[in-house]
Amino acid sequence: MTARKRLCVIIPCRGDAAVLKGLLARLNTMGVHDIIIADGAEDEACVQLAHQHGADYFASAKPRGERLRAGARRSTADIVWFLHADAVPHPYSVDAIHAALAKGADGGYFGFQLTGPRHPMAWMIERGVGLRCRMGGMPYGDQGLFASRNAYEAAGGHGDGSLFDEVPLVTALRRTGRFVYAGLPIGVNSRRWDEDGYLNRTLRNRWIALRYVMGTAPATLAKLYRASSR
Numbered sequence: 001m002t003a004r005k006r007l008c009v010i011i012p013c014r015g016d017a018a019v020l021k022g023l024l025a026r027l028n029t030m031g032v033h034d035i036i037i038a039d040g041a042e043d044e045a046c047v048q049l050a051h052q053h054g055a056d057y058f059a060s061a062k063p064r065g066e067r068l069r070a071g072a073r074r075s076t077a078d079i080v081w082f083l084h085a086d087a088v089p090h091p092y093s094v095d096a097i098h099a100a101l102a103k104g105a106d107g108g109y110f111g112f113q114l115t116g117p118r119h120p121m122a123w124m125i126e127r128g129v130g131l132r133c134r135m136g137g138m139p140y141g142d143q144g145l146f147a148s149r150n151a152y153e154a155a156g157g158h159g160d161g162s163l164f165d166e167v168p169l170v171t172a173l174r175r176t177g178r179f180v181y182a183g184l185p186i187g188v189n190s191r192r193w194d195e196d197g198y199l200n201r202t203l204r205n206r207w208i209a210l211r212y213v214m215g216t217a218p219a220t221l222a223k224l225y226r227a228s229s230r
Helices: 017-027 044-052 064-074 093-102 122-134 149-155 167-174 191-196 198-213 218-228
Strands: 007-013 034-039 056-059 079-082 107-114 146-148 179-188
Touching: 007 017, 007 064, 007 093, 017 034, 017 044, 034 044, 034 064, 044 056, 056 064, 064 149, 079 093, 079 149, 093 107, 093 146, 093 179, 107 122, 107 149, 122 198, 146 149, 149 167, 167 179, 191 198, 198 218
Parallel strands: 007 034, 007 079, 034 056, 107 179
Antiparallel strands: 079 146, 107 146
C-alpha cells in the first residue's frame, strides 16, 4: 500500500486559546503530520497549548496572509490545510483531502456549516454559501482551504492582508480547473451571527465583500470588519 502524503495544518490565531484547545484535540485524532500555529500576538495560553499538543508555534505582528505563507514555509509536508482556530472539522476531513488530491485536484474547500444552537436562518445561510461556491463564487478561509504544496506555491500562496487574503490563492487555484469541494462540511463558529443577529451579520458580510470587489483596500475593510465584530 502506498504511504499517504504528509499533511500539515496551519492555524492563524489571535487570543483564541479557548477555541484552539478544542481544535487541537480534534486534530490529534485525525492523522495529520504536523500542526503549525501562527499567532498574531504572542499569547502564553496558546504557547502552552502548542507545547501540550506537539504543535509548532510562532508569533508575528504581520497580517494574517503573511503569517499563513510563513507557516506553510515552516513545514515540509506535501499538503497544506488552513483552519481557523474556531473551526470544527469533520472527523473524516483528512481522508477527504487525500481522496480529492489523489483524483487530481490541486486544492479545495469544505462546506459551510454553522455550529451552535440552530437559528431559523442558519439553513438558508448555509445553502446560500454552498450555492455561491458551486457557481464559481469565493469560498473563504473559514471553509478549511487546502492544497498540495506544489499547487500552493505555484499559486503564490495567500495574499498579504488580514481580510480577503485567501482571494488571490483561490483565484489562482481555480484557473487550473482542479479546485474542488471536498464533499464534507466544516463547522463554522456562529458566535458573530448570534451576537450581531443573523440577518444583520449576513448583510454586513455581503456589503464588505461588495466593497472589496469595488476596489476598497483590504486594510480598510479589515478595520470595518473588526469594528462590526465588537
